[in-house]
Amino acid sequence: MLLFSTFFCHGLFAQTYTVYGVVTDGTHQALEGITVKLSNTHVFAISDAQGKFSFQLANGAYELQVNAMGFHRVKNKIVVNGKAMQLVLKLQPHSYLLNEVTIKNNAGTERRRSESLNVEVVKADFIQRNLGGSLMNTLQRLPGIKTIGIGSGQSKPLIRGLGFNRVVVIDKGIKHEGQQWGADHGLEIDQFAAEEVELIKGAASFAYGADAIGGAIHIKAPAQPAPNSFGGEVNLIGKSNNGLYGTSVRLFQRKEKLFFDGRFTYQNYGDYRVPTDTLYVYDFAVGLHKNYLRNTAGRETGIHFNTGYINEKFKSIFYLSNTFSKSGFFANAHGLEPRRVDADLHDASDRDLLMPYQKVNHFKIINRTAFSLNRHAVEFELGYQHNFRQEYNHYVNHGFMPAVYPATMTIPIDLEREFDKQVYSFNAKDQITLGKHLLQLGLNGELQDNLINGWSFLVPAFQQKSLGVYAYDKWKVSDKLLLHGAVRYDLAKLDLFRYSDWFSSETNSGSMMQLIRANDLTRNFNSLVWSLGLNYNLDLLEFKANVGKSFRMPIAKELGANGVNYHYFSYEKGDPNLNPEQSYQADFSVAFTTGKWSVKLSPFFNYFPNYIYLNPTSAHDYFYGAGNQVFEYAQSEVMRYGGETQVKYQFSKQWSTELLAEYLYAEQLSGDKKGYTLPFSPPASALFNVTYAPQKFLGSADAYFSLDYRLTARQNNIVPPERKTAGYSLFNLQAGAKLQIGQYPLNINAQLQNVFNTRYLNHTSFYRLIGLPEQGRNFVLTVKMPFNFHHH
Amino acid sequence: MKKQQLPLLFLSFILVLSACKKGNEEIDTEYPTIDVTGSAFPQQCAVIKRGEKFIFKAKLNDNVELGSVSIDVHHNFDHHNHSTEVNECNLGAVKQPVKPFLLIKDFPIPSGQKTYEMAQEVTVPADVDAGDYHFLIRLTDKTGWQTLKGLSIKIN
Numbered sequence: 001m002l003l004f005s006t007f008f009c010h011g012l013f014a015q016t017y018t019v020y021g022v023v024t025d026g027t028h029q030a031l032e033g034i035t036v037k038l039s040n041t042h043v044f045a046i047s048d049a050q051g052k053f054s055f056q057l058a059n060g061a062y063e064l065q066v067n068a069m070g071f072h073r074v075k076n077k078i079v080v081n082g083k084a085m086q087l088v089l090k091l092q093p094h095s096y097l098l099n100e101v102t103i104k105n106n107a108g109t110e111r112r113r114s115e116s117l118n119v120e121v122v123k124a125d126f127i128q129r130n131l132g133g134s135l136m137n138t139l140q141r142l143p144g145i146k147t148i149g150i151g152s153g154q155s156k157p158l159i160r161g162l163g164f165n166r167v168v169v170i171d172k173g174i175k176h177e178g179q180q181w182g183a184d185h186g187l188e189i190d191q192f193a194a195e196e197v198e199l200i201k202g203a204a205s206f207a208y209g210a211d212a213i214g215g216a217i218h219i220k221a222p223a224q225p226a227p228n229s230f231g232g233e234v235n236l237i238g239k240s241n242n243g244l245y246g247t248s249v250r251l252f253q254r255k256e257k258l259f260f261d262g263r264f265t266y267q268n269y270g271d272y273r274v275p276t277d278t279l280y281v282y283d284f285a286v287g288l289h290k291n292y293l294r295n296t297a298g299r300e301t302g303i304h305f306n307t308g309y310i311n312e313k314f315k316s317i318f319y320l321s322n323t324f325s326k327s328g329f330f331a332n333a334h335g336l337e338p339r340r341v342d343a344d345l346h347d348a349s350d351r352d353l354l355m356p357y358q359k360v361n362h363f364k365i366i367n368r369t370a371f372s373l374n375r376h377a378v379e380f381e382l383g384y385q386h387n388f389r390q391e392y393n394h395y396v397n398h399g400f401m402p403a404v405y406p407a408t409m410t411i412p413i414d415l416e417r418e419f420d421k422q423v424y425s426f427n428a429k430d431q432i433t434l435g436k437h438l439l440q441l442g443l444n445g446e447l448q449d450n451l452i453n454g455w456s457f458l459v460p461a462f463q464q465k466s467l468g469v470y471a472y473d474k475w476k477v478s479d480k481l482l483l484h485g486a487v488r489y490d491l492a493k494l495d496l497f498r499y500s501d502w503f504s505s506e507t508n509s510g511s512m513m514q515l516i517r518a519n520d521l522t523r524n525f526n527s528l529v530w531s532l533g534l535n536y537n538l539d540l541l542e543f544k545a546n547v548g549k550s551f552r553m554p555i556a557k558e559l560g561a562n563g564v565n566y567h568y569f570s571y572e573k574g575d576p577n578l579n580p581e582q583s584y585q586a587d588f589s590v591a592f593t594t595g596k597w598s599v600k601l602s603p604f605f606n607y608f609p610n611y612i613y614l615n616p617t618s619a620h621d622y623f624y625g626a627g628n629q630v631f632e633y634a635q636s637e638v639m640r641y642g643g644e645t646q647v648k649y650q651f652s653k654q655w656s657t658e659l660l661a662e663y664l665y666a667e668q669l670s671g672d673k674k675g676y677t678l679p680f681s682p683p684a685s686a687l688f689n690v691t692y693a694p695q696k697f698l699g700s701a702d703a704y705f706s707l708d709y710r711l712t713a714r715q716n717n718i719v720p721p722e723r724k725t726a727g728y729s730l731f732n733l734q735a736g737a738k739l740q741i742g743q744y745p746l747n748i749n750a751q752l753q754n755v756f757n758t759r760y761l762n763h764t765s766f767y768r769l770i771g772l773p774e775q776g777r778n779f780v781l782t783v784k785m786p787f788n789f790h791h792h
Numbered sequence: 793m794k795k796q797q798l799p800l801l802f803l804s805f806i807l808v809l810s811a812c813k814k815g816n817e818e819i820d821t822e823y824p825t826i827d828v829t830g831s832a833f834p835q836q837c838a839v840i841k842r843g844e845k846f847i848f849k850a851k852l853n854d855n856v857e858l859g860s861v862s863i864d865v866h867h868n869f870d871h872h873n874h875s876t877e878v879n880e881c882n883l884g885a886v887k888q889p890v891k892p893f894l895l896i897k898d899f900p901i902p903s904g905q906k907t908y909e910m911a912q913e914v915t916v917p918a919d920v921d922a923g924d925y926h927f928l929i930r931l932t933d934k935t936g937w938q939t940l941k942g943l944s945i946k947i948n
Contacts, residue, residue, distance in 0.1 A: 284942070396870075399896060403867060403889035506896075569930065569940060616936035618859025620898035627862040627896040629930060629938045672936075675819045718821055720936040 016056040018084045018374070020312055023047040023066065025091055030223055031068075033111035036089065039063035039075070042436060044476065046114060048377065049220065050315070056375060056433075066091060068110060086312060111198075114474070116484045116533025116546040118144075118201040118587055118602050127191055128749050128782055129706075129734055131237070133775075135191035139217075141708070143644035143660040144201045144602075146682045149765035149774070154186025154327070158764060159201055160604065160642060161664045161681050162214025165555050170208060172221040172319050173379075174366050177423045177448065178387035188323045188362035188387070189219060190302030192235055192248035192265045196220040201644075202604055203585040205550035206470050206486040206531045209444055213550040213583050221319065221368065224310060225254040225261060231788035237267070241753075241778035242296070243351065244269035257311050265302035270351040271328075272296050275759040275776040279332070286332045289347040291776065297351050298327030316369040321362075328357045333770055334393060334567070355414065356393035362386070375433045383425040391417040395455065398566055399626025400505040409502065411455050418453035440472040450556065452499075457563040458572065460499045460518035462556040466492035484533035484546070489526070492553050496521040496560040496576075505623065515624060517562045525580050527551040542591040550585065554578040558612050558633045564626050568721065568769075571625025572614065575633045583608050596650045603643035611638035613679065615672050616720040636671030638678060640664065654693055661686040665717075676719040680764045683715035683725065703737040715763040723769065728760035747784040754778060824854035824933040826941040834927055837881035839946045843918030850910045850941075852931055858901045858908055859932035865914075867892035868924040868944065881944045883924050893920035893947060922948050 023034045030051025037044045038055065039062070045053035057080045064087075066074040071091040078087065112119050120142055132138040136147045136155045147155035148163055157167045169176040169187060178188055198218040200208075208216040225231075232251035238244065246267030253260055271292040279286045288294070301324050308317030331341040334356045346354060363386045370379040393416040395405045405413050429442040448464040470488035477483055498520050504512035531548030561574040584607045591600040615634040620627055642664035650656045662685055666678040688709045697703035714727040736749035757777040761768055828835055833849045840846055852858055869887045893916060901908050929941040 394870075397866070399864075400894070403892045403894075569938070616932075616938065618932045618934050618936055620860050620862035620930060620932065622862070622896055622898045627864045627898055627930065629862075629932055629936075716821075721938060724821065 016058050017080050017082065019055045019057055019078065019080065020084065020086045020372075021047075021053050021055075021064070021089055022087075023051045023053065023089045023091065025071075029226075031091065033114065034066060034068050034091070035110060035114070037065045037067070039065045042476065042479070045433065046110070046438070050224070050310075052372075054372060054433075064089065112591075113537050113542055114482060114535060116482070116535055116544050116587075117204055118544075118589055118604075120145075120199040120201070122197050122199070124195045127194060127197075128747070128784065129736060129751075131191070131749070131751065131780055131782060132753075134186060135189045135194060135197070135219075136187055138191060139197065139199065141660075141687065142199065143646060143662040143687075145199060146764055148680055149762055149767070150186060156186065157217055158680060158682065159199070159215035159217075160606075161640065161666060161678065163680060165211050166214035166552060168204075168208045168212040168216045170216060170218040171364070172219065172366050173368055173381040173427060174364075174383035174385075174425050175209060175211075175423075175444075175446065176219075176364075177385055177421060178360075178362055178389075186360075188325070188360055190248075190263075190265050190300075190304070190321070190323050193222070193263055193302060193304050193321070194219050195222040201602070202546065202587040203531070203548050203550035203583055203606075205529050205552075206472060206488040206548065207442070209468055210466070210490050210492070210527070210550075210552050210580075213552045213581065221317070222261065222306065224308075224315075224317070225252045225259055227254055227256050229254050229788070231786065233784055233786040235785075236783045238781045239269070239778055240780075241775055242269040242272035246300075248302075257309055258307075259310070260305070260307040262306070263302070263304040265300070265304075267300045268351075269299075270297045273776050274773045275757045276773055279770065279772060281333045281770045287343075289343065290350075292347070292350050293330050293772075294341060294343075294346040295328035295331035295354050295357070297353050298325060299353075300325040300327075313373075314369075314371040316367065319364070319366040319368070321364045324359075324361045326353060326357060326359045328353045330767070330772070331356070333767070333772075356391065356416070358389060358391045360387070360389045362388075377431040377433075379427075379429045379431075381425070381427040383423070385421075385423040385425075387419070387421040387423075389417075389419045390415060391454070396566075398456075398564060401455075401503050405455075409455070411453060411502075413455075415454045416456050417458070420451040420453070422449045423447070436476045438474040438476075440470075440474075442470050442472075444468045455502070456566075457499060457501070457517055458561055458565060459557045459563075459574075460560045461497045462560070463495045463497075464492065464556070466490065466553075480537055482535040482537075484531070484535075486531040486548075488529050490529075490551070490553075492525045494521075494523045494525070494553070494556065494559070496556055505626075507623070517624070518560050521560060521576050523554075523559065523576070525553040527553075527580055527582075540592060540594055542589070542593070544587075544589045546585075546587045548585055550583045552581045552583075554580065554612060554633075561633065562624060564628050565631075568631070569628055570616065570631040570721075571621045571628040573621075573624075573630060573632045578612055578633060578635060579610055581608065581610055581612050581635075583611075598646070598648040600646040601643065602645070604641060606640040608638040608640075610635040611668070611678070613668075613673075617672070634671060636673065637669040638666060639669055640666040640678070653695065656691045656693070658689040658691070659686065660689075668719075673719055677717040679719055679722060681715065681717060682764050683713045683727070685710060685712040687711075697737060699739075701738055704735065706734040708732040708734070712760075721769065722763075723771075725761050725763040725768065728758060730758055730760070731755040745786060747786075749782045749784075751780040752777070753780065820856045820933070820935045820937070822855045822933075823937045823939050824852060824858060824931050826929055826931050826939055827851035827853065828929075828941060828943065834943060834945050836943050837945070838927075838943070839948055840916055842916050842920060842922060842947055845913055845915045848910060848912045848914050850929060852901070852908045852910055854906055854933040856906070857903070857934040858905045859934050859936070860898060860900050861910060861932075862898035862930045863895065863912075863914075864926075864928040864930070865893060865895040865945075866926055866928075867894075867921065868926050869921070881924075881946070883944075884946075887923065890921055891919060892923075893917070893925065916947060920947065922946075 023031045032049050034047045036053050047053045061079050064076045130141050136157045144160050146158040149155050200216040204212040204216045230253040235248040237246045248265040250263040273291040304321045306319045366383040368381050392414045397403050424447045426445040432439045445467045450462050452461050468490040472486040475483045499518040500516045501514045529549045533546035536543040559574045559576050561572040565572050587604045589602040614631050617630045619630040621630050644662045647659040691706040693704045710730045715725045733752040739746040754777050759773045762774050927943040927945045932938045
């Protein structure tokens with residue numbers, strides 16, 4: 001309703017001309033999310049990812065004003081005189097900012113002030129300072145963000161306790177597909193290539209599609225190099241715990257309008273070490289050789305190439321990337337299944353990769369084309385992805401599988417599973433400035449083709465088509481008040497394909513037959529979701545609220561799983577009749593900021609009428625489940641609430657302190673597990689930080705020394721098959737500096753993670769069930785050397 | 793006006809949270825137990841004869857109510873490991889299976905039981921491969937907690 005009310009009011013204007021502008025910082029980096037105001041009016045524009053903004057103005061004199069936090073105020077007088085014009089607004093940062101240890105720049109702050117959802121923006125320097133085993137590992141320093149650990153440096157995002165298909169990962173505007181497949185499948189993202197990551201906590205389905213029921217992680221396209229630049233950077237990285245070494249090299253060049261930007265990343269790591277010499281895998285004692293987790297070594301490569309054409313009104317950029325990783329699974333427990341290993345073979349080297357292991361390749365090509373036309377900013381994205389994952393293992397005859405692998409089989413004897421996923425995506429978006437309204441109309445389409453291979457079976461092959469359209473209006477009612485409203489409609493079709501066993505099982509009558517694990521199945525889904533929000537911004541106080549409905553259609557696994565997962569000793573059984581999951585969520589946030597204090601509180605409440613979860617039953621299945629416990633996908637009513645708090649205090653120019661805390665409560669209100677929580681509910685935790693940032697340290701600017709103390713509560717709120725987890729506390733140290741070696745700047749960051757080599761269990765780790773402790777003490781060193789070729 | 797809003801907002805936040813506090817009914821978080829000591833059979837490193845019958849005996853316990861039990865007997869000629877017992881048995885050499893004994897069977901437990909004495913007759917055919925086997929017992933309770941017991945046995 002409020003979306004369309006303004007369509008008509010602003011239809012006609014006097015003869016106007018376009019004023020184009022770009023907002024940059026002192027180093028010519030484009031600034032996103034900066035509000036540019038026309039003095040003495042209510043007219044404003046917000047700069048986009050390229051720092052661009054525009055106004056439609058009639059002839060006359062005007063004054064543009066930018067009053068962004070952390071920057072000196074800029075006022076710029078212009079005269080519109082019968083033609084379009086262009087200008088650059090260069091913002092000078094307040095000098096104290098250079099020394100402030102803050103992870104968000106002002107564009108992020110502006111973005112937060114104009115967005116009713118809970119948004120966190122982190123930049124490359126945050127990633128460099130807090131570099132973990134994977135991008136998600138790095139981001140979990142943020143309150144409300146956790147990961148589901150999968151052992152060897154892989155992890156899945158968990159936002160406020162929701163993960164898997166309830167969190168969308170967007171890479172350069174396109175939904176990243178791949179990680180949803182298996183439980184022990186990471187995110188194939190090269191964290192060196194991530195310049196800016198935006199995290200949305202809470203339902204964001206209307207803009208990011210159905211799966212964003214728990215939140216979204218948006219890895220932004222890297223900023224284009226400045227005109228007439230030619231340079232690059234070299235990153236070196238080393239980690240002591242798993243003997244990791246790696247490099248990431250970038251080279252870019254831009255003339256006026258054409259550019260290229262390439263990056264190559266390589267990492268090689270050995271088995272990681274834990275602070276224990278004995279583990280108990282289902283009560284069976286496993287001795288560890290020198291604290292090494294056997295066979296958790298791996299290698300990773302990432303290749304990125306971006307090229308495109310940019311001018312004032314139009315840009316078209318291609319992003320090409322390929323990430324590849326080969327990593328071992330802990331040999332004594334593939335998944336969770338205990339197995340005897342040839343310890344001599346495995347312990348001979350901590351860098352070799354033996355069975356079982358996985359190979360994952362993710363290829364992606366994306367084109368983003370954007371242009372502005374009068375009041376329209378139009379954007380198209382086209383993407384193709386190919387995710388190919390193989391799990392290799394010695395043949396083990398589970399259940400009724402033949403004791404000796406038949407020679408007639410065409411599936412390789414060591415290929416346990418293979419997932420082959422191809423995804424075609426298309427997005428279109430038009431952002432229209434209508435006076436005080438900023439209206440966004442969008443369309444997302446996706447086509448997925450999923451094939452399987454390997455001698456084990458869990459989920460059938462499937463095809464998935466989806467289409468969504470949305471409208472979103474941001475209405476600047478006054479300088480203080482912003483209102484948001486959005487509606488979205490989705491249509492989807494899912495086709496599952498028949499699968500029958502390659503071996504015979506014994507029926508009740510004693511005869512043998514090949515079981516049909518999955519039948520052809522077609523499901524159609526549609527849904528209408530909405531969202532309403534507001535921002536109320538005073539000088540020192542920000543308030544935001546958002547309520548909305550989200551939906552998620554059941555995935556192939558939830559509908560069609562019908563096989564034994566030996567990782568859990570479970571027979572997983574899908575339900576072809578599951579309804580799409582619905583969720584209602586209310587988010588609030590209050591932030592109070594003065595020169596020295598910054599306090600933010602973000603509570604939320606969430607209700608699912610039908611949350612889909614894997615329910616361990618009391619039954620065993622002899623026929624399809626080879627004697628294993630039956631785990632059925634089921635739906636139940638769920639209530640969740642919790643929140644995060646962030647408090648920062650700047651004692652002086654050099655000293656600052658920070659407190660980040662989070663709490664989550666989830667309860668199933670109906671069904672078989674009524675009264676229980678949801679699986680992988682993170683325990684309450686708090687992080688205390690003290691940072692010392694001397695103005696000058698050994699001649700270097702931007703030096704910092706920082707201590708993180710993380711306190712995690714015990715988690716007694718569990719649901720089968722979880723175990724209670726004791727609380728723990730951890731210390732991490734970070735330090736870094738920017739040095740000048742001749743004419744080259746050198747950026748050094750060091751971390752000492754888990755300073756006291758504390759033995760602790762992470763409640764949201766997959767290996768929690770077999771009591772596998774987390775990584776021990778780890779020293780991480782990264783060096784970044786940017787360089788420039790001067791040309792004439 | 794600015795100053796007055798903050799406490800109000802905090803108050804409303806606390807109200808939102810406290811409104812959700814529930815009367816916490818007790819939930820079962822205990823695993824069932826399998827007792828393979830005393831008169832139980834087989835026990836770790838037990839020897840079973842081909843062509844003969846034996847009685848599978850175990851004492852099952854749960855704090856609320858037992859669910860079901862399942863047994864899985866399969867060869868261990870490749871020396872994989874499901875054993876949950878601390879003491880290991882002397883394994884024979886690794887060998888190729890020809891006709892290994894395989895038994896997968898699940899047994900319901902009468903409802904409402906907290907303890908149950910399992911006693912099931914199992915026949916081992918005379919023509920199966922002799923050697924090392926695993927005897928895996930899986931027990932659930934009504935809630936869905938599962939306990940595994942993996943025993944190493946020999947069939948002679």
